[in-house]
Amino acid sequence: MADRSLVETTWDVVVVGGGNAALCAAITAAEKGASVLILEGAPKPYRGGNSRHTRNFRCMHRDPLSVLTEAYEEEEYFRDLLVVTKGKTDEGLARLAIRESEACLPWMEAHGVRFQPSLSGTLSLSRTNAFFLGGGKALVNAYYNTAEDLGVRAVYEAQVVHVGIEDGRFTHVEVELGGETLRIAGKAAVLAAGGFQADIDWLARAWGPSARNFLIRGTPYNRGVVLKDLLDQGAESIGDPTQCHAVAIDGRAPKYDGGIATRIDCVPFSIVVNKDGRRFYDEGEDVWPKRYAIWGRLVAAQPDQMAYAIIDHKSIDLFMPTVFPPEKAETIEGLARRLGLPVPALKQTVEDFNKACREGVFHPTELDGLATEGVAPEKTNWARPLDTPPYYGYLLRPGVTFTYLGLKVDETARVTAPEGVGDGRYANIWAAGEIMAGNVLGEGYLAGFGMTIGTVFGRIAGREAADHVL
Numbered sequence: 001m002a003d004r005s006l007v008e009t010t011w012d013v014v015v016v017g018g019g020n021a022a023l024c025a026a027i028t029a030a031e032k033g034a035s036v037l038i039l040e041g042a043p044k045p046y047r048g049g050n051s052r053h054t055r056n057f058r059c060m061h062r063d064p065l066s067v068l069t070e071a072y073e074e075e076e077y078f079r080d081l082l083v084v085t086k087g088k089t090d091e092g093l094a095r096l097a098i099r100e101s102e103a104c105l106p107w108m109e110a111h112g113v114r115f116q117p118s119l120s121g122t123l124s125l126s127r128t129n130a131f132f133l134g135g136g137k138a139l140v141n142a143y144y145n146t147a148e149d150l151g152v153r154a155v156y157e158a159q160v161v162h163v164g165i166e167d168g169r170f171t172h173v174e175v176e177l178g179g180e181t182l183r184i185a186g187k188a189a190v191l192a193a194g195g196f197q198a199d200i201d202w203l204a205r206a207w208g209p210s211a212r213n214f215l216i217r218g219t220p221y222n223r224g225v226v227l228k229d230l231l232d233q234g235a236e237s238i239g240d241p242t243q244c245h246a247v248a249i250d251g252r253a254p255k256y257d258g259g260i261a262t263r264i265d266c267v268p269f270s271i272v273v274n275k276d277g278r279r280f281y282d283e284g285e286d287v288w289p290k291r292y293a294i295w296g297r298l299v300a301a302q303p304d305q306m307a308y309a310i311i312d313h314k315s316i317d318l319f320m321p322t323v324f325p326p327e328k329a330e331t332i333e334g335l336a337r338r339l340g341l342p343v344p345a346l347k348q349t350v351e352d353f354n355k356a357c358r359e360g361v362f363h364p365t366e367l368d369g370l371a372t373e374g375v376a377p378e379k380t381n382w383a384r385p386l387d388t389p390p391y392y393g394y395l396l397r398p399g400v401t402f403t404y405l406g407l408k409v410d411e412t413a414r415v416t417a418p419e420g421v422g423d424g425r426y427a428n429i430w431a432a433g434e435i436m437a438g439n440v441l442g443e444g445y446l447a448g449f450g451m452t453i454g455t456v457f458g459r460i461a462g463r464e465a466a467d468h469v470l
């Protein structure tokens, strides 16, 4: 039998979810004096959803700030966002997220988050991205400790299955907890339960059957139950269900929760072929932080949703070491056999590529313009022949990070209601994090922006919810 105080209390703010956005909202609301309940669907060791996998957030700053070097101002940040989203963003909300990110960093530090200088080994992010000391897990733990100190109640294995709304006003949530379905009442709700990427059936409905071959990089608990419940009740949606953040990851990763360790960063220094042994895209289009997010989609479009990144000995130390060792062979033929690729086709692809490489200066940390000539697709940077054994190969599969279909919100993070309800918004429902990220991420991804969205809108949602109640 669940603790009766949960159902006997009318909470000021009920926060659904238990990741970064939820915690930022809960802390902010509690600091304003609200009684706050966090309902986290995962068991305690898995609390923190996708946020516990993160490493950094992208932060605007006019001068050096904490671990961040130089300056990274609004216009540059916004331009970077426009490039990856191809303009599919709500400019007002995007600029709000960017501008507010500057105040987030000191707020995060004041609430227990520690930062470290940006990691070396990949292309440098020290100016744009602040790295969490101990990663997202440490961030999440620090926030739970802070929330607890503020009197926030967190309940684990509490799956919210329905958000009760009457006349455009949130009244209660229905929660599966300890084998019971409880009705928990609240005066305001912050929905921060993530996207739907862990619901493979939903992904397959959006993407087609190929989605069943996708790997889910993050938590298995983000199944979009709350998002679907709201959409079923007529809440306005934003974003395209077929858009998501997907990277190409190690094809040997577990189906769920493989996290950051399954990433493979060698694409710019490799050739990438499909299972027919053919190249299909410019591997040297851009540096890792800006371009790695498109490779998930590219691999998803290949037969059986598989691809293979192939490098030679010259490149093996140029990227972050991988958790699982690559396949290795002294010859391209041997590597093809180890990877299960057609030997003549791979040999031909490598020969054609090598012939198209030109003399020039190779510069691994910047766009070096060392491009191929006369091969399709061309490789526009870092094109060096594969000629130095041993050769290495990684199986790649699409790894979904998060989905973009979400709840439409305004600049106060309030959720947009169906036409004719209230003033066009629910009276007392706010949303933050992945569940509304589609407002600013219509397409593509900018490394570190997920945590920016969650932190900025989490804080706004917590503030607004508390102000509404108190």
Ligand SMILES: Cc1cc2nc3c(=O)[nH]c(=O)nc-3n(C[C@H](O)[C@H](O)[C@H](O)COP(=O)(O)OP(=O)(O)OC[C@H]3O[C@@H](n4cnc5c(N)ncnc54)[C@H](O)[C@@H]3O)c2cc1C
Binding pocket: 016, 017, 018, 019, 020, 021, 022, 039, 040, 041, 042, 047, 048, 049, 050, 051, 052, 053, 054, 055, 056, 057, 058, 158, 159, 160, 161, 192, 193, 194, 195, 217, 218, 219, 221, 222, 223, 224, 225, 226, 258, 259, 260, 400, 401, 402, 432, 433, 434, 435, 447, 448, 449, 450, 451, 452, 454
């Ligand atoms: C491997 C990996 C690495 C990443 N690295 C970065 C990075 O370095 N920088 C960055 O900015 N972004 C990164 N991201 C993206 C980032 O994780 C997200 O954008 C961000 O964490 C979203 O925060 P959130 O609070 O919205 O969701 P989450 O942190 O996923 O939290 C959602 C929570 O809701 C809970 N939940 C779901 N459904 C229910 C329900 N029905 N009832 C109750 N609770 C429910 C889940 O258990 C979970 O705790 C990464 C993602 C992954 C997977």
